[in-house]
Amino acid sequence: MGGICGWIGFAGAPELLDTMAAPLSRFDRSPVQARRGQRSGVAVAAQAGSADVFQRDGLLVALWGQPRLDDPALAAQAAAQGVAATVAGLWPQGAQRTCAQVHGCFTLAIIDERSGEALLATDRMGVQPLTWQLAGETLVFGSSADCLLRHPLTPGVLDHQGLYNYVYFHMVPSPGTVYQGQQRLLPGHFLHYRQGRVEEQAYWRMQFEEDGKRSFGELKEEFLSVLRHSVKEAAGERKVGAFLSGGTDSSTIAGMLTQVGGVAADTYSIGFQAQGYDEMDYARLASRHFGTRHHEYYVTPEDVANAIPQVAAVFDQPFGNASAVPAFYCARMAQADGVTRMFGGDGGDELFGGNERYAKQHVFELYERVPRLVRKALLEPAVFNFPGGERVRLLRKARSYIEQASVGMPARLETYNLLGRYGAQQVFTDDFLAAADIGNPIATLERNYGRSEARSLINRMLALDLQVTLADNDLPKVMKACELAGVEVAFPFLNDKVVAFSAGLTPQQKLNGTQLRWFFKEALRGFLPDAIITKQKHGFGLPFGVWLQEHAQLQQLAADSLSDLKARKVVRGEFIEQLVGTHLKEHAGYHGTMVWVLMMLEQWFRAHRNV
Structure with missing residues (x-):
């Protein structure tokens, strides 16, 4: 797929750029364009038509992806001179105006050694991620964290919070990463570096027009x-x-x-040859x-077992x-x-x-519209204090509804979170939790949720x-x-x-x-x-939990992975034993998800042995 990497504020050896860029072309062998300054460098790995680089008089502009300039005059200039050269001409207007002119899926890096400045930006939807780290007065960046690990100033130290957030969300949400000091740009954001200091800002936000009148x-x-x-x-x-x-x-x-x-x-x-999974x-x-030319392939348990190490390796984060x-x-x-x-x-x-939780949260929001006095003085006492209510199905459902509706957004979205159901103290070792904040995932959601200026619940959830x-x-x-x-x-x-x-x-x-x-x-x-x-929403869901019950190769891979994970002192050994020995047999689909998440964590560790 390619990508971009580089730095400013460091007099690196000539071969450092090639070393950093190597992970970007390891699968498709994309050609690499490298440009060096006195104390900076940028490399872009991409197939033809997906990279553009401009360098002149201490100014270096590199673009990866499919950038587009919608202004007619700028588009004409870009067609004649290249997008990177045109963006170089926009740079004197400032970071905000420069980024706002670029559209499409892109990653942008501008390094200006004349003023000691740099600009990093990613597209509005965050299709092409960008990771950065400030090491002293040196800014190091890359489309993959694997690039930063190859720079002598940013070798990578695991962050317990990033690992915790991975188990919570099954990925590491931005702007955080799994490495201490590393950050990822949020969608529609830029990073402005000025002589050893950085500032991150949004150049674009989703603006919902909620009062449309069009037919x-x-x-x-x-x-x-x-x-x-x-x-x-x-x-x-x-x-x-x-x-x-x-x-x-x-x-x-x-x-x-x-x-x-x-x-x-x-x-x-x-x-998939598994009941309930094949669409x-x-x-x-x-x-x-x-009338398409259709091609089909049925994935087997053997395919899954063979792909797991490769899939874990291609990701720079768990x-x-x-x-x-x-x-x-x-x-x-x-x-x-x-x-x-x-x-x-x-x-x-x-x-x-289109997500089912939007309709579900709409139903919960209806409860918030009931006057507080009615809720607290009448409804809730009647439902929760009714004698023998736990044996009445309708009352049990009413209690569950009120309990969930009483949780504020966006925390309410995580009421069924797997880690929340197990309990962090039951999953992780004490030493690991000492360096992680179990409230961080919800706090991260709240910060992101609060960024939206939308008035409606549906648009706040969409944002x-x-x-x-x-x-x-x-x-x-x-x-x-x-x-x-x-x-x-x-x-x-x-x-x-x-x-x-x-x-x-x-x-x-x-x-x-x-x-x-x-x-x-x-x-x-x-x-x-x-x-x-x-039709009901489905997608390419994998029947891992079901297959894990009957396929020896998957069972062995999972058992070996979880056994090795125990030795890392991140997850409690007794939890892993309970997960595999008891929970998985009770509900393969539900608890199989946690087996997968922990197995992929260990597989990621193996693929990144230097971490």
Whole structure:
């Protein structure tokens, strides 16, 4: 997939840039462009058309990805001189105005040795992450933390808080990382370095227009237009394919790709021989409906066991989303067909209101509208003090509803958190917890939740999910799976114009009562098959817990991994024994998730032996 890395404020050896850049091209062998200054350097690893570098008179500008300048005059200049050279001309206007002019998926680095300044920025949706660390007066940065580990000033020391947050969220949420001192830029943010000091600011925020008055017909026409444009723009001149799970998002992208290309699109699906996990029938339905060239692969338990060490190694942070495995096999199938760029449907849920928890939290919010006096003086005493209420099913459900509704947002989103159910003190060793704050995950969610200026609950949840669910989880899952397979990936829903369009929809057009993504589905009636519009949400979920009960190779891999993890004194040995010996047998699907999360932690440790 490539990436960017470099530093300012350090007179490194000439070969240091190559050393830092090596992790960026280890899978697809992307060519590396390196530029050095007196006390700085930048390297960009990318396939043709995904990198641009400009250097002149102490000024160095490097771009990775698919940056775009929408201003007509700037776009014309970029076409003639290159995007990096054009951005160099914007730099005197300041960091904020420079970043605001750049659109698309990109990572930007500007190093100005004349003034001792540097600018780092990532795109609005955080598709392309960027990690940085200030070591004394030296700023070191890279698309992967693995780059920073190769710089002599930032060798990497594990952070207990990052490890704790991983087990809590099954990934390490930004801006934190698993290394002390390292930070990741938030989506739509830039970092301004000035002579040894740094300042991070947002150059873009999601601005929701919650009082829209436009007609459905007008909105539908614009929506289909911007989506077609986004798919066409992302396809370019490459041979592209599309992930197809059979859900509304992937089916929409597959259909649009066939429509704008004028020929049958190549679509790729993964199936599982496990009851309740296989959604191949819906993928086939979408393929027949749009006339795509469909390709299928059924992942086996052996495939999972073989992929686990590779998947753990490709991530620079511990990562516990098991769907990365089927995404890898799907992308690998496409790469074998000569596809160079895959389209993912990620972002549709977070832009248009598609996650089931949005409807659930709407129901809980209704309780908050009941006058406090009525709740505290009448409802709650009646429900909680009713004699024998624990034996009455309706009262038990009422108690559960009130208990959850009484938890404030966004903490209420984590009432079913696995680590919360087990208890941190039962999972982690005392020595490990002494260097971690168990309240940090909720505090992090609260800070992110509080950044949004949206008035409605649905838009506040969408703003939170754009970072925590999308940028920190779903996008890295697909990006890294494709990197491991050796193909690029694009996300048409995350085109700036599609994002802007979604922000203009009213809250009711996203969540109509408890109807998820109401506008999205209604606008696509007649385009998508009705069966896909009404289907339950699923995706490429992995039946790991089920397979773990019966497959010897997976059992051995999990047992070996958890046994070695005990020796690291992070997780209590007795918890691991209870998890595998008791919990897993009680509910394989539920507790299998924690087995996966801990197994992948150990596998990540093994792949990063120098940490």
